Amino acid sequence: MKKNDRDIRWLPGLSWLTALFFLFLYTPLLVLVVFSFNASRSTTVWSGFSLEWYHKAFTNDAIRVATQNSVIIATLAAILATTIATSAALALARNKRMKGKQAFHGAMLLPLMIPEIVTAVATLIFFSTIGLGLGLGNIILAHTVFCIPFAYLPIKARLESMDENLEMAARDLYADKWATLRFVTLPLVMPGIISGAMLAFIISLDDFIITLMLAQAGSTTLPIYIYSFVRVGITPEINAVSTILIGFSVIVVSVSAFLGRKTAS
Amino acid sequence: MRLNATTNMPLNRLPESKPDLKKDKQDVVIPAIEMTDLCKVYSGETPVNALHNANLEVHDNEFFTLLGPSGCGKSTLLRLIAGFETVTSGNLKLFGEELSALPPEKRPINTVFQHYSLFPHMTVLENVAFGLRRQGKSERDAKMTAKEMLDLVQLDQYAQRYPKQLSGGQQQRVALARALAPHPRVLLLDEPLSALDLKLRQSMRVELKRLQRETSITFVFVTHDQEEALAMSDRIAVLSNGRIQQVSDPATIYEHPENRFVADFIGDANFFDAKIDKVDGEFTRYRLSTGDILLGPTTEARSEGAEVSIFFRPEKATVSLDLTGGLRGRVKDILYLGDSTEYRIYLADQSEISLKAENLKDGSPLAEVGTDVAVSVDPNAIRVLSR
């Protein structure tokens, strides 16, 4: 039957392959989460349920400071990157006769293709050359820059799917350029902007390499703290912190995806 | 639409900030829109000359239609008036004031877009109130006027819905209410009925026409549907390839087209190449390429032997089985159209003409396929164009 021809399920072994894929993807995460609730110090042998490690993690000052740093950096970087990305997307999408538009567009996205370690080293050299020593500020600046393309993509997609006639209709109805931006363009692009901001937030929260290069004493972030801790020895405390981080990411990404879906409809 | 509600609509709701566009104190009638040598070239790798030297006057309080085939520049002309495109050269005036330098939001002109372009994130009421709010009306006043407008288009019970929860016809009426609410001097409508089904389109024709009369707003209506244009307009401008071909009232456009394009585009026409055989006072004998002689009106400045093009409309001719006069032909096809029957007839040189006979009685055909017939046309229904 024709319908079955198109159904990918007829491929032999497909369901097994799919199952294996998800097994590899999620088993390590599942183990990590499960052992964050372990009653003993072991991260391999189960000996009962307990919230002890969460309690430990929450009362650990170093973890608290690292979390604080991470959230401050990610929030500010996401806000700054999204603002810049929104302006860029508006300029590029609504300017028909702009010269070198493709080049600008490419330049916006190039950082996605440069290996992160290269960006990290380049940023480190650049900051030390100009003698920039703002502590957390350095990291925020660097994060803002590499988060821009991530914020830019969903905003651009949303802008391009928007009917330009709507902006014309607003102008026709006595709204000047600013009023049109405020009452028509921005509200309609908002799902894209929120989705871009969330993506930027997660990317920043999660960043390791660039942050490692730039972090000084006092500006440790959560990923770096976890890394340094793991080198000393793995305890369920790390599992607990990681589980919280996972939960946080899942929430943010889900909200972002949900808003993205609303965009499509 | 409940048009009697129009009386509630305060007129002259133009904001003070708008340029003063009142009529002159003298008794000169100032056209609502006046174009002189208006040109539009879309720049780009291959520039498109979308409008050539358009000269046009749209009178105040007129239902004016721009009619032409796809791509002839109708929307371009509307966008120039609305201010979405810049004029390449020439002048464009609104009630005597030069428009070219004004951005769209400063022009007391509103548009009903082809695909309505309602704001999807606003309710119907907010959509209609948008223009009023931007004109500086208070939220309360704007909503009140918006409600009146929705009443006018019979959508008052849909005020709190979002555009995508409405049918196409309803969205169309919201778009109309939104554009009329700020009471513009001129309303532009870009093929507003093309997305509606036939029945709805026909009833909207009547309503649009009445709305124009009751609001006294000048309507500039764009369509490629000649029937729509003839039915609704006070005057029609026919466009082709960025050039205005003729500007006249519907009857003149249909009965006395100035050139072959207009004759062909509006209604159906049977064209012949002909030579003037003999001028005989009021009437002239035209010798057709088929060899037949057709009697038609005498036109000035054309002498015997001149080559012309003549045509008549299908409904102006009659078909008869009495072969003593008129054009000889053989019936090729008979198309029953309900209110009329169309006969497609081969002439001697195998050219095909079409005529239409109203089905006054039971609609049984006057001739059968394959029979020889004579086609006669009243000389006064023959039109002559230069070739």
Ligand SMILES: Nc1ncnc2c1ncn2[C@@H]1O[C@H](COP(=O)(O)OP(=O)(O)OP(=O)(O)O)[C@@H](O)[C@H]1O
């Ligand atoms: N933005 C543009 N850039 C370049 N060329 C354009 C642009 N807009 C329209 N044109 C060209 O100008 C000509 C007139 O276009 P216009 O949209 O005015 O036609 P129209 O009469 O409204 O046709 P339709 O009935 O299909 O809407 C067309 O040849 C079109 O390709």
Ligand SMILES: [Mg+2]
């Ligand atoms: Mg058009």
